[in-house]
Structure formats: structure tokens, C-alpha cells
Amino acid sequence: xxxxxxxxxxxxxxxxxxxxxxxxxxxxxxxxxxxxxxxxxxxxxxxxxxxxxxxxxxxxxxxxxxxxxxxxxxxxxxxxxxxxxxxxxxxxxxxxxxxxxxxxxxxxxxxxxxxxxxxxxxxxxxxxxxxxxxxxxxxxxxxxxxxxxxxxxxxxxxxxxxxxxxxxxxxxxxxxxxxxxxxxxxxxxxxxxxxxxxxxxxxxxxxx
Amino acid sequence: xxxxxxxxxxxxxxxxxxxxxxxxxxxxxxxxxxxxxxxxxxxxxxxxxxxxxxxxxxxxxxxxxxxxxxxxxxxxxxxxxxxxxxxxxxxxxxxxxxxxxxxxxxxxxxxxxxxxxxxxxxxxxxxxxxxxxxxxxxxxxxxxxxxxxxxxxxxxxxxxxxxxxxxxxxxxxxxxxxxxxxxxxxxxxxxxxxxxxxxxxxxxxxxx
DNA sequence: TTTAGTATGTGATAAATGTTACTATCATTT
DNA sequence: AAATGATAGTAACATTTATCACATACTAAA
Numbered sequence: 001x002x003x004x005x006x007x008x009x010x011x012x013x014x015x016x017x018x019x020x021x022x023x024x025x026x027x028x029x030x031x032x033x034x035x036x037x038x039x040x041x042x043x044x045x046x047x048x049x050x051x052x053x054x055x056x057x058x059x060x061x062x063x064x065x066x067x068x069x070x071x072x073x074x075x076x077x078x079x080x081x082x083x084x085x086x087x088x089x090x091x092x093x094x095x096x097x098x099x100x101x102x103x104x105x106x107x108x109x110x111x112x113x114x115x116x117x118x119x120x121x122x123x124x125x126x127x128x129x130x131x132x133x134x135x136x137x138x139x140x141x142x143x144x145x146x147x148x149x150x151x152x153x154x155x156x157x158x159x160x161x162x163x164x165x166x167x168x169x170x171x172x173x174x175x176x177x178x179x180x181x182x183x184x185x186x187x188x189x190x191x192x193x194x195x196x197x198x199x200x201x202x203x204x205x206x207x208x
Numbered sequence: 209x210x211x212x213x214x215x216x217x218x219x220x221x222x223x224x225x226x227x228x229x230x231x232x233x234x235x236x237x238x239x240x241x242x243x244x245x246x247x248x249x250x251x252x253x254x255x256x257x258x259x260x261x262x263x264x265x266x267x268x269x270x271x272x273x274x275x276x277x278x279x280x281x282x283x284x285x286x287x288x289x290x291x292x293x294x295x296x297x298x299x300x301x302x303x304x305x306x307x308x309x310x311x312x313x314x315x316x317x318x319x320x321x322x323x324x325x326x327x328x329x330x331x332x333x334x335x336x337x338x339x340x341x342x343x344x345x346x347x348x349x350x351x352x353x354x355x356x357x358x359x360x361x362x363x364x365x366x367x368x369x370x371x372x373x374x375x376x377x378x379x380x381x382x383x384x385x386x387x388x389x390x391x392x393x394x395x396x397x398x399x400x401x402x403x404x405x406x407x408x409x410x411x412x413x414x415x416x
Numbered sequence: 417t418t419t420a421g422t423a424t425g426t427g428a429t430a431a432a433t434g435t436t437a438c439t440a441t442c443a444t445t446t
Numbered sequence: 447a448a449a450t451g452a453t454a455g456t457a458a459c460a461t462t463t464a465t466c467a468c469a470t471a472c473t474a475a476a
Contacts, residue, residue, distance in 0.1 A: 059351040127335045142273040
């Protein structure tokens with residue numbers, strides 16, 4: 001267990017890693033599973049060791065809106081926030097690639113802030129990075145029309161998966177951007193005509 | 209100076225307040241002044257003592273999008289984030305009611321995290337509250353059409369100003385929601401017909 | 417009081433997005 | 447091979463939002 005922590009969180013110091021080993025549990029999730037539900041009480045802070053997790057915001061009608069990816073070496077900022085405030089989750093986390101995560105009981109997450117400098121830095125850094133990421137999300141929906149938002153969405157997937165081949169259906173994209181499948185199909189068709197993508201079933205190939 | 213700090217930040221402990229007195233400068237701003245510009249380097253953390261400040265996100269074309277208010281007793285989360293990362297500001301801060309703010313040199317903000325428990329708690333709490341507030345902003349634009357966004361906007365102003373009378377022009381609302389004046393005028397007219405508001409020049413009166 | 421500037425109301429039209437309906441294609445199961 | 451279900455293409459239409467044009471009303475300055 002020590003190595004997988006050290007590898008994914010190289011800035012954690014020795015004592016912190018030992019503390020994690022003693023207190024955290026490792027959990028496995030399969031692609032498709034929902035790790036955190038909106039409204040659910042958060043009892044753990046989640047650190048990702050393996051796989052990919054997508055973070056969504058949901059509304060009352062069950063619509064979901066994709067915000068960002070969680071990857072190995074990262075933590076769920078929201079689980080930290082809700083944690084300390086003893087609030088229910090404001091987001092939904094869905095596993096999209098078989099994942100292994102560390103679950104840290106919430107009280108420890110607070111306690112370690114004072115005890116482990118490297119934990120403190122990690123938490124602060126997590127807040128900062130996610131704050132900035134959410135601000136970019138605000139940009140994309142406040143200032144941009146659906147065509148540009150689609151490009152932003154596709155690029156985010158390209159970066160995270162390090163691949164120009166995006167394996168996803170139009171319907172899924174529509175769900176995550178909170179629009180309709182037809183709109184996505186139309187826009188993608190237009191992008192294809194402009195030579196920006198090649199379209200296949202369940203698969204969008206980005207050109208360049 | 210001691211009293212005005214103590215009054216606005218009741219959780220700050222004595223030593224911290226003394227440290228602030230020694231190191232911070234107080235600055236006054238008039239309504240209308242821009243306190244922080246997007247792209248500007250941040251050299252201070254801003255704590256609000258008096259007045260009201262609006263925080264906006266801007267795009268490359270100079271459009272601005274209103275996100276939230278800063279009020280006495282609050283700090284600018286973004287100035288904390290950009291601070292430590294030595295980055296330029298991601299937001300624009302405009303004074304809307306004559307303001308008095310404390311400017312804390314950035315290195316101190318970091319140093320005090322270790323020295324003053326009450327500062328640490330304040331910073332973490334600031335991150336958390338703003339994160340949640342920005343998530344709500346995401347909701348309002350990701351899931352809602354302009355009519356509902358307008359209601360959300362008006363209510364936020366009602367709460368912050370503790371008044372059902374909102375002194376603002378349709379044009380300003382349109383700018384802050386990144387839409388056009390005509391759209392706002394029409395939606396307000398509809399709200400008036402539904403008995404939700406009374407409309408006056410530069411003044412919207414919320415009913416109930 | 418006249419004038420100029422700002423704010424608001426509103427019609428006409430365009431463009432973007434959402435909805436409904438239907439077809440065709442592809443992949444998997446039977 | 448046939449049946450089934452999911453995916454994608456697309457036309458037609460409704461609704462929302464954006465843009466242009468102009469009239470009217472109010473306010474403050476000259």
C-alpha cells in the first residue's frame with residue numbers, strides 16, 4: 001500500500017503516509033458506478049489512486065451537468081468541504097474508468113491539517129485548483145454558445161484521456177452539457193463538414 | 209483600528225489582530241471604482257471592513273458576468289488563491305458602495321496560516337463558502353433559462369441589500385447576466401404583469 | 417424652459433436552441 | 447438469419463434569445 005500512495009502523492013511525507021496507511025481504507029469501484037450522490041452525507045474524503053472519475057452538478061429534476069475529471073493523485077474538493085461542514089454532497093461523482101480510491105474518515109482530514117504540513121499544502125492546493133477549474137466552467141457557460149462549449153468539452157476529454165479518439169455517444173454529451181441529443185448531432189455534423197472531426201458510432205475522432 | 213477589525217472579524221484572536229494592525233494598510237474606495245482588474249497581478253489579500261463589492265468574471269471581449277458580493281467581514285477568495293500562486297487575477301472587483309478594505313501583503317497571508325489558528329480557519333472557511341457560492345452560480349446558468357436567472361439575480365440583490373427596492377437599470381442587469389437590455393426589459397415586464405414586481409426608472413420594487 | 421442624455425417599451429426579424437417525429441444504421445442477442 | 451435495442455441523421459416546427467429600429471418618457475444640465 002505504501003508504494004501506491006507514494007507514487008500518486010509524491011509530496012506526502014513519510015509520517016503522513018504512515019498515518020494514512022493506518023487509518024484509510026482502499027475501495028475499488030467499477031466503471032459506471034456512482035461513488036458520491038448529491039444529497040448524500042459525506043463521511044470520507046476521497047483520494048484517487050487509479051482510474052477516472054467525473055464530477056457532476058445535478059438539479060432537482062435529475063439533470064446532470066459535467067464539471068471536471070478527478071484523476072490519480074487528486075482529491076475530491078467537495079468531499080473536503082462538505083466534510084467539515086457536515087453537509088450533504090453538492091455534487092455527484094461517477095466512475096468512468098475502473099477506480100481505486102482511498103477513503104479517509106473526515107475527522108482525520110481536519111486533524112492532519114495541523115499535524116502534517118504536506119497534508120495542509122495538499123488540501124489548500126486542491127481547493128485552489130478546483131476553484132480555478134470551476135471558474136473556467138462558469139466562463140464556458142456564461143460567455144459561450146453551445147458550439148464553443150462543445151469544443152471546450154471535447155478538448156477537456158482529449159486532454160484527460162490523452163487521446164484524440166473520444167468514445168462517447170451524442171446522447172451522453174448532450175446529458176453532460178445539459179442540452180438535447182439533436183443539438184449535439186447537428187453541431188458535430190457541422191464540425192465534421194469543417195474538417196474538425198470524423199464521426200463514428202460511439203466514437204468521435206478529433207483531427208489535429 | 210482595533211475596533212473596526214474586531215467588529216467585522218469577531219473570530220480573529222488578539223495576537224492576529226495585533227499582527228494585522230502592524231502590517232496591514234487600510235484603503236478607501238468610492239462607489240464605482242474598480243478594486244481588482246482581471247489580468248492584474250495580485251499583491252495583497254483584501255479584507256472588507258465597510259461597503260459592498262461585486263465580483264465579476266470577464267471574458268476576452270470585455271463582457272462581464274456577475275458572480276457574487278463581498279461584504280464587511282468577508283475576504284476575496286480569489287486574491288488569496290492568486291496570491292499564493294503568484295498568478296494574475298481571474299476576476300474583476302468593483303466597488304458598488306463606498307468601501308474600506310484591509311490590504312494584507314501576500315507573504316503574510318501564507319505565514320499566518322501556520323501561526324494563527326483563527327486566520328487559518330478564516331481562510332479555509334472563505335474558500336469553502338466561495339466554492340459553494342460559485343457552484344450555485346453554475347447551477348443558475350447551467351440549468352436555468354433567463355427568466356429564472358433574472359429571479360435568482362434579483363433575489364441575491366434583495367438579500368445582500370436587505371431591501372426589496374433594487375436601484376439598478378435594465379442595462380446594468382443585462383451586462384451582469386451577459387444578455388441584452390431588451391431581453392431584461394421584456395422579462396421584467398412579464399414579471400410586472402404577473403404581479404411580482406413594480407417597475408420604476410432605475411428602480412425595481414420586488415413585491416413580497 | 418429647452419436641450420441633451422439616459423432609460424424604458426415594443427415591434428420586427430434573425431439566429432440559436434429545444435422538441436417531436438420518423439428513418440436508417442449498426443451491434444448484439446436470440 | 448431475424449429480432450431487438452441503441453445510436454445517429456435529419457426535417458419540421460416551437461420557443462427562447464439576440465439584434466435592429468424606433469418611439470416615448472424621464473432627468474439633469476444649460
